[in-house]
Amino acid sequence: MFKIIVLGIAIISGASVLASNRLAEQPDLNSVPSRVILGVPASISAKNPPQLNINVQGSNGLINHVPNVVTNIFQVQEGSLFFDHVQADMTTSYVPSPVINTSVDMQVSGVVERTRVTQTFVNPSSEWVDATYVFPVPVGAAVDELLMTIGSRHIEGQIQIKEQAIKTFNQAKQAGKKASLVLQKRPNLFTNQIANIGPNERIEISITYQNTAQYADGEYSVRFPMTLSQRYAVTADRVSDTEGETAGVEANDTSDMKQHKVDFVLRLDTQSNATQIHSTTHAIESQAIEPGVYEVMLSRDMIANQDLVIKWRSAQDNEPMVAHYQQQVGDAVYGLVHIVPVETLPEFQPKHTIFVLDSSGSMHGTALTQAVQAIRVGLTQLNEADSFNIVDFDSDARALWKEAKLADWEHLQEAQTFLANVDSDGGTNISDALQLSLTTLKGPDDQLTQVIFITDGSIDNEAALIEQIAGSIGQRRLFTVGIGAAPNAFFMEYAAMIGKGTFTYIDNVDNVQSTMTRLFAKLNHPALTNLQLTLGNESRLEALKSIEVYPKVLPDIYHGEPIVLSYRYTGYLDTMSSDIEELLLTGQMRVAGQATSIQLPLTVNLIGSDPNSFNLFGSDPNYQAKGLNKLWARAKIKQITTWPFINTEYLSEDLASIMQNQITETALAAKIVSKYTALVAVDVTPTKPIDRQSNAVDVANAKAAHLSRQHHAKLQQGQLPQTATSMGLLWILGWIGVAGLIAHFVTNGISLIGRK
Amino acid sequence: MTTLKRHWLTAGLLMIIVFCWGQAGYIVAKAQLAQYLISDAWQQSVLSQTPVKPWGWADTYPVAKLTINQSEPLYVLAGASNRNLAFGPVLLNANLDELSQVDNTQAFNVSIAAHRDTHFALLELVEYGDSLRLDTGKESLSFVVDDLLIVDEKYLSILDVDDKQVITLITCYPFDALSSTTPLRYVVRGRLVEKSVS
Numbered sequence: 001m002f003k004i005i006v007l008g009i010a011i012i013s014g015a016s017v018l019a020s021n022r023l024a025e026q027p028d029l030n031s032v033p034s035r036v037i038l039g040v041p042a043s044i045s046a047k048n049p050p051q052l053n054i055n056v057q058g059s060n061g062l063i064n065h066v067p068n069v070v071t072n073i074f075q076v077q078e079g080s081l082f083f084d085h086v087q088a089d090m091t092t093s094y095v096p097s098p099v100i101n102t103s104v105d106m107q108v109s110g111v112v113e114r115t116r117v118t119q120t121f122v123n124p125s126s127e128w129v130d131a132t133y134v135f136p137v138p139v140g141a142a143v144d145e146l147l148m149t150i151g152s153r154h155i156e157g158q159i160q161i162k163e164q165a166i167k168t169f170n171q172a173k174q175a176g177k178k179a180s181l182v183l184q185k186r187p188n189l190f191t192n193q194i195a196n197i198g199p200n201e202r203i204e205i206s207i208t209y210q211n212t213a214q215y216a217d218g219e220y221s222v223r224f225p226m227t228l229s230q231r232y233a234v235t236a237d238r239v240s241d242t243e244g245e246t247a248g249v250e251a252n253d254t255s256d257m258k259q260h261k262v263d264f265v266l267r268l269d270t271q272s273n274a275t276q277i278h279s280t281t282h283a284i285e286s287q288a289i290e291p292g293v294y295e296v297m298l299s300r301d302m303i304a305n306q307d308l309v310i311k312w313r314s315a316q317d318n319e320p321m322v323a324h325y326q327q328q329v330g331d332a333v334y335g336l337v338h339i340v341p342v343e344t345l346p347e348f349q350p351k352h353t354i355f356v357l358d359s360s361g362s363m364h365g366t367a368l369t370q371a372v373q374a375i376r377v378g379l380t381q382l383n384e385a386d387s388f389n390i391v392d393f394d395s396d397a398r399a400l401w402k403e404a405k406l407a408d409w410e411h412l413q414e415a416q417t418f419l420a421n422v423d424s425d426g427g428t429n430i431s432d433a434l435q436l437s438l439t440t441l442k443g444p445d446d447q448l449t450q451v452i453f454i455t456d457g458s459i460d461n462e463a464a465l466i467e468q469i470a471g472s473i474g475q476r477r478l479f480t481v482g483i484g485a486a487p488n489a490f491f492m493e494y495a496a497m498i499g500k501g502t503f504t505y506i507d508n509v510d511n512v513q514s515t516m517t518r519l520f521a522k523l524n525h526p527a528l529t530n531l532q533l534t535l536g537n538e539s540r541l542e543a544l545k546s547i548e549v550y551p552k553v554l555p556d557i558y559h560g561e562p563i564v565l566s567y568r569y570t571g572y573l574d575t576m577s578s579d580i581e582e583l584l585l586t587g588q589m590r591v592a593g594q595a596t597s598i599q600l601p602l603t604v605n606l607i608g609s610d611p612n613s614f615n616l617f618g619s620d621p622n623y624q625a626k627g628l629n630k631l632w633a634r635a636k637i638k639q640i641t642t643w644p645f646i647n648t649e650y651l652s653e654d655l656a657s658i659m660q661n662q663i664t665e666t667a668l669a670a671k672i673v674s675k676y677t678a679l680v681a682v683d684v685t686p687t688k689p690i691d692r693q694s695n696a697v698d699v700a701n702a703k704a705a706h707l708s709r710q711h712h713a714k715l716q717q718g719q720l721p722q723t724a725t726s727m728g729l730l731w732i733l734g735w736i737g738v739a740g741l742i743a744h745f746v747t748n749g750i751s752l753i754g755r756k
Numbered sequence: 757m758t759t760l761k762r763h764w765l766t767a768g769l770l771m772i773i774v775f776c777w778g779q780a781g782y783i784v785a786k787a788q789l790a791q792y793l794i795s796d797a798w799q800q801s802v803l804s805q806t807p808v809k810p811w812g813w814a815d816t817y818p819v820a821k822l823t824i825n826q827s828e829p830l831y832v833l834a835g836a837s838n839r840n841l842a843f844g845p846v847l848l849n850a851n852l853d854e855l856s857q858v859d860n861t862q863a864f865n866v867s868i869a870a871h872r873d874t875h876f877a878l879l880e881l882v883e884y885g886d887s888l889r890l891d892t893g894k895e896s897l898s899f900v901v902d903d904l905l906i907v908d909e910k911y912l913s914i915l916d917v918d919d920k921q922v923i924t925l926i927t928c929y930p931f932d933a934l935s936s937t938t939p940l941r942y943v944v945r946g947r948l949v950e951k952s953v954s
Contacts, residue, residue: 720912721838724927724928725936730777730779734773737772741766
């Protein structure tokens with residue numbers, strides 16, 4: 001209504017103002033400015049601008065000859081994959097959006113995964129642009145290669161300390177060279193910035209990462225993440241991101257990423273002819289290209305709106321298994337050991353289960369349905385002697401009962417009613433829910449408390465929550481269950497690690513039943529705790545003195561779960577050696593309330609070629625896996641990031657800088673991107689004319705520079721604001737409408753509406 | 757032509773007129789009404805010596821009062837954004853406070869931009885020797901126009917501080933072009949002639 005009134009007034013006032021403007025006399029030639037300055041080259045100093053004496057009256061032709069500027073920092077719309085740079089003084093600059101095509105080439109040998117993501121950036125505009133692309137990688141992956149292809153030239157990225165890399169990138173950017181910079185924003189989130197993409201130019205950027213396949217319940221799986229969970233900002237609480245940057249900008253971009261097509265090829269080497277491959281998220285086609293080697297492709301063009309999960313199972317996977325990979329890098333040997341312990345006989349014991357349900361706004365729709373369904377399945381898995389409780393949280397947390405109840409028929413009915421009334425809205429206040437489930441709610445003293453936390457993890461104060469879990473977990477166990485198209489796997493995996501539990505991901509509504517049943521099968525089995533790894537005779541072999549194995553503290557192992565170890569020692573692989581150095585794994589299991597020691601027989605030859613590696617690579621005894629040093633570095637960095645929770649060695653004020661040094665050193669040695677290191681690729685020849693501007697300029701900086709004369713170079717960025725409206729055009733169109741109306745009436749007679 | 761067709765044509769043309777003039781009028785109305793609200797905010801901000809938002813949800817505030825010859829004063833807003841340009845002239849320099857701190861010989865360049873169709877439409881009529889007055893709330897600066905230029909939009913040097921004390925008013929050029937994107941800018945340069953505490 002208000003707008004109509006304003007419009008009404010506006011029509012009248014607008015018309016009168018415009019009429020007066022239009023009718024104002026054209027200024028005579030003498031009052032028109034005498035100088036016209038066009039397309040000023042950067043080299044000309046501001047004090048002596050070039051003066052061209054051009055008859056302004058005849059300048060219409062000239063104006064048309066100036067290339068039409070498609071985009072202007074004050075005018076362009078937000079690019080689909082690009083962020084607006086909002087400055088403190090309220091100015092905003094935007095960048096236009098190039099078209100992106102993505103192809104994924106994944107290679108898996110046994111459990112070692114190497115994935116190359118190639119993206120083509122095309123700049124459709126007639127301007128030079130800088131682009132920023134946000135890409136997620138699986139949790140735990142090590143990004144280690146950057147390749148920039150311009151036409152037929154290939155430029156390989158160099159690993160550098162982050163500050164140095166940013167400096168290198170900025171220098172290249174200012175010099176008009178093409179450059180690319182890969183930074184880690186979070187452990188599972190990277191950005192790629194590309195500077196100086198010319199008009200209609202095509203740049204291809206390849207990024208490669210190293211990862212391990214996941215193993216659970218006899219099945220291996222790899223995952224290619226394509227969406228980012230929109231993270232909910234907890235404003236009242238401490239908002240401290242793990243990487244010191246807020247994730248706000250990322251959230252807007254996920255919807256646009258859906259439009260991009262992704263080509264995907266997986267080459268899967270399992271050394272087993274009986275491998276069954278399937279995907280729970282996408283339609284796939286697989287075929288054996290060699291014995292034991294498969295090629296997996298999508299049967300339809302993939303739209304990047306859901307993480308791709310591919311799972312496979314080989315016939316021999318049901319037996320206890322040790323897979324061992326080794327690689328010589330320089331004067332060091334790196335290895336990866338993947339162990340699935342011998343199945344242990346379960347014995348039932350009553351337990352205390354707390355289900356925690358995230359019913360915040362981000363869970364709305366299928367995610368909440370899945371989460372509720374997961375709890376319903378969980379309830380059916382309880383034994384009558386078990387006790388349980390349910391916590392539901394959004395902006396605040398509520399418990400079903402003040403204390404745990406027995407899982408009898410009556411209480412289960414009550415729980416079902418409670419679940420039926422859950423509705424999703426509000427924020428994600430995980431902190432309150434953790435407080436309630438880890439501390440406040442009490443259960444029977446003699447029962448192990450297992451907290452099943454079901455969420456999409458859309459939060460951005462990860463570090464504070466991890467700290468809270470570490471501080472309050474006590475003897476309880478935290479199991480996180482990820483729900484939705486792209487749960488925040490990093491947070492949930494980390495939370496489960498700190499909470500001595502596991503992370504389970506439900507990728508599809510049809511899998512709720514089977515996934516939850518498997519999770520409870522785990523929970524109903526006693527876990528192997530206090531796992532200890534003993535090496536063979538360390539003193540006997542000089543090389544083994546320097547061995548570093550990660551993780552240092554082994555997590556509890558549940559039924560059907562693997563143990564993954566990464567190691568490094570200084571020395572050389574001796575494929576002829578017959579000395580077998582044993583790894584000895586011991587653990588404890590609670591049987592009938594009693595802690596029982598268990599020894600797991602396990603032989604891994606750390607020095608020479610390992611008979612166990614024949615399990616997967618029987619055809620080639622000299623097979624050496626690639627990229628194990630990257631995986632080892634990643635495991636070591638993960639270990640370092642837990643120091644704040646387990647630190648006893650260093651003064652807490654020194655800890656941050658020690659951690660930074662250690663992470664930097666490890667990452668540089670393995671050439672991987674980390675919190676403190678980045679990949680940067682710079683083209684040697686500047687291709688952008690120095691007097692042309694890329695559009696992603698930092699307007700605020702350029703403007704601030706005007707106040708001080710020292711920064712003349714910076715003045716060449718940006719444009720003067722666009723200070724015209726479309727009013728003139730609208731005005732003329734209006735008059736054309738009037739003219740049309742008059743013409744219409746003249747030709748048809750000024751007949752009143754409705755008369756024949 | 758059937759009656760029905762005629763009706764549709766008449767109605768269609770009327771709608772085009774209402775839409776086009778409505779949009780045009782809306783731009784003007786926004787520009788004019790905003791200046792009334794901003795003028796109130798300016799009075800308050802002069803009294804309180806703190807920035808005052810002209811309306812609750814505004815993300816800008818008036819920083820100066822600009823008078824070109826004897827015309828109605830214009831209120832200059834902080835923050836050079838497209839949105840602010842719809843409400844009034846905007847200041848391109850980071851802040852005006854530095855102005856009151858500079859001594860009488862130090863050079864400065866106050867740059868202000870506004871739309872050619874609304875607030876700065878009158879720049880078309882400005883001539884050499886005309887007077888410009890800028891009231892920053894702390895002091896009043898008088899300028900005399902000594903340069904009129906047309907520059908390319910990339911010619912950022914005109915925002916430079918060289919060795920003079922100047923004001924730079926910028927709007928789009930040509931004034932009567934239909935297109936809202938133009939690579940040319942009309943610039944009015946004024947040199948400081950008098951400075952007094954207001």
